[in-house]
Amino acid sequence: MNTHFKAFVQLGKELATANSIVWEIPLDINGSALKGHEWDITALSGGVAPKHRLRHLGSEPSVLDAINSTRLSSGLPARTPGAFSHAWQDLIKATVMEQVFVRRNSSGHVANNVVRPLRVLATIASESEPWRISTDDIALAVNVGNMLQASGKLGDLIAGLIRVVFDGNHLADSGPLYPTLSTKRLQPRLDRRAGYLKSQTEIRESLEDRKRAELLPERRAFWELVRIIMTEQPLSFMDELRFAAIRIMILTGFRIGEATLLPAEWRTDRHYCDSTKQPAGQSGGFSKALMIRHFAEKQQAKGGGSSILIDRTHYVPEMFEEIVSGTLNRAEAITAPLRRTLQKQTETGRVFPHHQPGDLVPITQIYTNLTGNAFWVDMAEDRKREWIKRCRENYSIECFDELQNTQMHMSTQLQAEATAAFRMFFRRIAAIDSREHGALALRNSSGEAVALGSRRDLQSFFIRVEDAERYVRAATASKISDTEYFDLADRRFASWEFLFLHPKRSLNEERNSGICDIGRYVAVGRPDATMINMSLGEQKTGETLFMRYGQSDEDRSATLTSHALRHLQNTELFRLGVADTIISKRFNRRSTAQSYEYDHRSLAEELDQLELPIDVEAALGQRASTVAKMIQSGKASGPIVDSFKLVQKNEGDAAAFEFLKIEADGFHATPYGHCLNSFTVDPCPKHLECFAGCRHLSATNLPENRAHLRTLELKLLDAIEIAEARPSTSIGRTNQIDHARVRLDGVRALLGTTEGERPFPDGPDFSLPDRKGVMDEY
Numbered sequence: 060m061n062t063h064f065k066a067f068v069q070l071g072k073e074l075a076t077a078n079s080i081v082w083e084i085p086l087d088i089n090g091s092a093l094k095g096h097e098w099d100i101t102a103l104s105g106g107v108a109p110k111h112r113l114r115h116l117g118s119e120p121s122v123l124d125a126i127n128s129t130r131l132s133s134g135l136p137a138r139t140p141g142a143f144s145h146a147w148q149d150l151i152k153a154t155v156m157e158q159v160f161v162r163r164n165s166s167g168h169v170a171n172n173v174v175r176p177l178r179v180l181a182t183i184a185s186e187s188e189p190w191r192i193s194t195d196d197i198a199l200a201v202n203v204g205n206m207l208q209a210s211g212k213l214g215d216l217i218a219g220l221i222r223v224v225f226d227g228n229h230l231a232d233s234g235p236l237y238p239t240l241s242t243k244r245l246q247p248r249l250d251r252r253a254g255y256l257k258s259q260t261e262i263r264e265s266l267e268d269r270k271r272a273e274l275l276p277e278r279r280a281f282w283e284l285v286r287i288i289m290t291e292q293p294l295s296f297m298d299e300l301r302f303a304a305i306r307i308m309i310l311t312g313f314r315i316g317e318a319t320l321l322p323a324e325w326r327t328d329r330h331y332c333d334s335t336k337q338p339a340g341q342s343g344g345f346s347k348a349l350m351i352r353h354f355a356e357k358q359q360a361k362g363g364g365s366s367i368l369i370d371r372t373h374y375v376p377e378m379f380e381e382i383v384s385g386t387l388n389r390a391e392a393i394t395a396p397l398r399r400t401l402q403k404q405t406e407t408g409r410v411f412p413h414h415q416p417g418d419l420v421p422i423t424q425i426y427t428n429l430t431g432n433a434f435w436v437d438m439a440e441d442r443k444r445e446w447i448k449r450c451r452e453n454y455s456i457e458c459f460d461e462l463q464n465t466q467m468h469m470s471t472q473l474q475a476e477a478t479a480a481f482r483m484f485f486r487r488i489a490a491i492d493s494r495e496h497g498a499l500a501l502r503n504s505s506g507e508a509v510a511l512g513s514r515r516d517l518q519s520f521f522i523r524v525e526d527a528e529r530y531v532r533a534a535t536a537s538k539i540s541d542t543e544y545f546d547l548a549d550r551r552f553a554s555w556e557f558l559f560l561h562p563k564r565s566l567n568e569e570r571n572s573g574i575c576d577i578g579r580y581v582a583v584g585r586p587d588a589t590m591i592n593m594s595l596g597e598q599k600t601g602e603t604l605f606m607r608y609g610q611s612d613e614d615r616s617a618t619l620t621s622h623a624l625r626h627l628q629n630t631e632l633f634r635l636g637v638a639d640t641i642i643s644k645r646f647n648r649r650s651t652a653q654s655y656e657y658d659h660r661s662l663a664e665e666l667d668q669l670e671l672p673i674d675v676e677a678a679l680g681q682r683a684s685t686v687a688k689m690i691q692s693g694k695a696s697g698p699i700v701d702s703f704k705l706v707q708k709n710e711g712d713a714a715a716f717e718f719l720k721i722e723a724d725g726f727h728a729t730p731y732g733h734c735l736n737s738f739t740v741d742p743c744p745k746h747l748e749c750f751a752g753c754r755h756l757s758a759t760n761l762p763e764n765r766a767h768l769r770t771l772e773l774k775l776l777d778a779i780e781i782a783e784a785r786p787s788t789s790i791g792r793t794n795q796i797d798h799a800r801v802r803l804d805g806v807r808a809l810l811g812t813t814e815g816e817r818p819f820p821d822g823p824d825f826s827l828p829d830r831k832g833v834m835d836e837y
Contacts, residue, residue: 060146063229064190071153074160078103082152090117090142098152100174101166104159105366107543107554109587111170113155115178117142122182125203138185146188147181154224163359165366176216177224179204189225190232194239197221201240271762274626275659280605280617281627284595285309287608294607295568296393296454296575300559300586301594301604303390307351308591308621310379312628312646315621317353319586320368321558323398325387327352327372349375349384355647367546371647387558393454393577394560401555401583405542410528410581419502419521423467424579426481429531429538431575431582432567433459436466436475447574456578463576480567488530499530531581538563541585559586588621595619629657730767731809732756750805752822758812768810775803 075082080103085093092098097114101107118140127137142148154177158169181189183203184196197217204214222237224230276284288306293299308318327350331339340346350372358369375383403412411428414420420428426435433450434443450458469475488499500508502521509520531538540563545552554560563584567573596603596618609615625646632642639651648654706714731749749756750771778799782792805819812818 060188061190061230061232064146064150067157067228067230068149068153071149071156074156075152078160080156084113084116084148084152086116086142088142089140091115098155100155100159100169103155104164104166104169105546106166107366107545108541108585109167109589111166113152113170113174116148116151118182118185119178121207122179122203125206126183143181143185144188146190147185150189150230151177151181172216173220176204176213176220179207179213180217180220190230192225192231192236193233194236197236197240271659274623274657275630276619276623276627277617279613280619281623283605283609283614283617284619287604291608293451294572296451296565296577297561297569297590298594298604298607299393300390300561301591303386304559304586304591305595305621305624306386307383308624309628310383311351311373311375312625313353313373314356314625315588315591316356319559319588319590320354321387322352322354322552322556323391323394323558324556325352325391325558326350326384329372345377349380351375351383351387358647367548368552370547373647374645390558394558396454396456396578397560397562397580397583398555400578400581401540401542401560402553404540404581404583405553405555408542410531410539411524414524416523416525416528418524419504419506420524420527422485422501422520422522423463423470425499425522425527426484427463427576427579428581429527429535430480430484430567431562431565431577431580432480433462433574433576434466435478435481436469437478438475450574454577459576459578463579488534499526538582540581540583543585554585555583557585559590560584561586561590592621595621597621626657626659629654630659633658634660731764731771732758748802750809751802752805752819754817754819754822756809756819757817758809758814760814765810768806772803772806772810775799775806779803 072082074080080098081096084098085096087093092114097112100111100113101109118138120140123138123140130137143151151174154173155169158164158173159166164173180192180197180200183200184192187193187196200217201214204217205211207213218237218240221240226235226237284305288302288309291302293302304318307313307321308315311318329348329350331344331346331348333339333342333344338346352370352372354368355371356369358371359367400412404410406412409416411420423435427433433446438446446462450462452458466475470477485499485501499522501510502523503509503519504521506521506523541554543554545554561584562568562575562577562580563582565575565580565582568575593601594604596605597620603618605617606615609617629642629646632645633639633654639654643649643651643654646654646657750768779796782796782799785792808818
């Protein structure tokens with residue numbers, strides 16, 4: 060164990076002691092913490108939800124299965140599951156302490172982006188201690204992570220931890236380790252044909268290629284999602300909330316957390332006046348604007364806590380005001396009964412705040428309180444479907460009250476029996492050990508315990524409220540309402556103040572196609588991101604909206620990443636010519652540079668934002684107009700550009716555009732950048748080896764070009780190493796090394812050049828004929 064590793068673990072122990080955390084976590088044989096000894100990462104980070112805990116310090120089953128399949132095929136014995144060594148446990152715990160109390164990251168980031176990758180790495184390298192980890196162990200962990208998660212995120216997280224945790228704190232004896240992974244994380248492009256080998260159509264189409272198009276939603280999935288949320292009738296209360304939240308995400312570009320955690324008091328109207336304090340609309344402006352109050356993410360000050368909700372407002376364009384207002388007002392109206400229930404539970408600290416602890420409540424009411432099931436007597440299926448349809452129209456309390464009164468009348472008049480689900484529910488809870496969980500004893504009107512039997516008059520059976528509360532807290536803890544408070548900058552924010560409240564584990568509606576009586580159900584949940592991402596297919600669990608509402612097999616198999624909707628709106632705003640400052644302000648960003656990370660316009664769309672005089676554009680034609688716009692935007696340079704500007708300066712715009720019309724064929728999109736030189740008579744003398752120092756080359760920021768250059772850089776480095784390793788001292792070896800070094804320097808210079816600039820402004824002009832020497836033949 061080296062001194063750096065000891066110091067890092069010691070830091071973790073000191074942070075734990077300072078925050079009254081017991082360092083040692085007792086584990087069972089599989090490495091899981093004994094009940095009550097796990098670390099509550101959410102509470103440590105000052106958060107409320109969702110709950111993340113450090114409870115498993117043993118090998119990952121899926122990783123172990125992947126390793127053992129390889130070992131068995133190689134004739135090696137399989138590894139057995141178990142707890143990590145004390146050194147690996149200390150490393151994971153120390154990293155959690157450092158992430159929470161030093162870096163002040165959120166509990167979700169620590170649990171998903173730190174602890175899980177560390178467990179994968181520890182499972183792979185369990186036969187050696189952390190400070191002795193090898194590059195082979197890391198490479199295997201990255202490969203296994205990529206295999207377990209097709210998107211490659213888990214593998215990248217493992218590689219990132221090597222850089223941040225291991226190399227950043229010098230934990231390994233042999234380091235740094237991260238540079239050994241750089242080549243393995245490249246994604247080389249399969250199509251390596253040079254630009255001059257492509258047809259005109261292919262080159263023209265390449266102008267339509269979007270930058271990092273994989274971050275945008277897939278076209279078919281996006282339009283199918285729009286069709287679903289705009290035209291389909293939701294089949295459950297939760298689906299109606301999901302439709303509303305996704306609709307808002309599309310219209311506003313909110314992150315998934317910002318959309319799901321909207322406050323119930325979301326509306327803010329901003330009024331504008333002119334200099335005379337009159338409404339600005341009277342002077343030709345706008346008198347009022349609709350703003351959405353929301354809790355913006357990634358707004359914390361440096362070193363500030365990640366659990367505090369940051370209150371911000373978001374402008375709604377006039378064209379979206381009606382649909383946004385209608386969507387959020389509808390969501391607020393249908394969740395109002397849940398909000399009232401949760402508010403009373405929060406203020407009283409009780410599960411049944413509408414009753415006194417000693418009250419006797421009919422079991423027909425308790426059944427709906429605990430399960431949410433609005434039906435407790437048998438009805439004909441067509442009549443039941445009619446009631447469900449009526450209640451789903453607006454989820455009004457009046458409709459549910461009418462349904463309950465109808466069932467009471469049927470029960471009193473002995474016109475129907477209790478449903479099988481109703482009877483099974485009370486038989487099951489009556490069998491629970493009362494000393495452990497507090498069984499729900501059925502009582503008569505005098506409070507004496509009785510048996511349900513087969514009687515039809517269900518109104519004569521009661522349950523004492525205090526028994527029901529004890530049962531809920533002991534036997535069904537997952538149905539206890541979310542009553543925690545959140546922190547704002549100036550006050551505390553109660554869970555009941557959120558907009559998208561929902562019934563917790565309402566299985567009758569979500570799983571059995573029934574309906575939840577939201578006015579009587581006592582388990583109220585606070586929204587989180589899983590409400591949306593599971594329904595879009597981001598997490599491969601459960602039924603997605605595409606599966607439930609898709610019209611074809613292809614539609615039902617679609618998935619979509621919620622954050623792609625934010626990328627889409629950002630790109631569309633750029634495409635429509637909105638200023639980058641306005642876009643950055645709309646998305647609560649601190650700089651315009653952040654907005655350009657979400658810009659996925661193609662080169663053609665960027666050039667469309669530039670305007671040329673109509674008569675000039677018509678005279679130039681499409682190709683020459685494209686070159687003119689690139690010159691205007693500063694995305695091109697070279698001899699043609701220099702000549703164009705010189706003619707424009709000396710003879711005016713008309714002569715410059717006429718010159719460009721003749722020389723426009725000098726625009727070439729190469730694998731390494733843009734070339735503005737005409738090859739009408741002779742081809743490129745260097746065969747597009749632009750990086751050798753050609754003065755016509757200008758840099759781009761296209762990811763494809765950057766990938767080509769990175770790959771070429773690695774190949775040149777390998778070539779130099781191989782050549783230098785040879786014992787020969789011949790002139791050929793020297794020339795080979797010099798040739799590779801010149802090109803390597805050129806590639807690196809091009810990588811370091813900003814977009815539109817020339818990396819070799821004083822380089823040779825390869826388009827000119829070579830000057831003849833005295834020994835050359837004429």
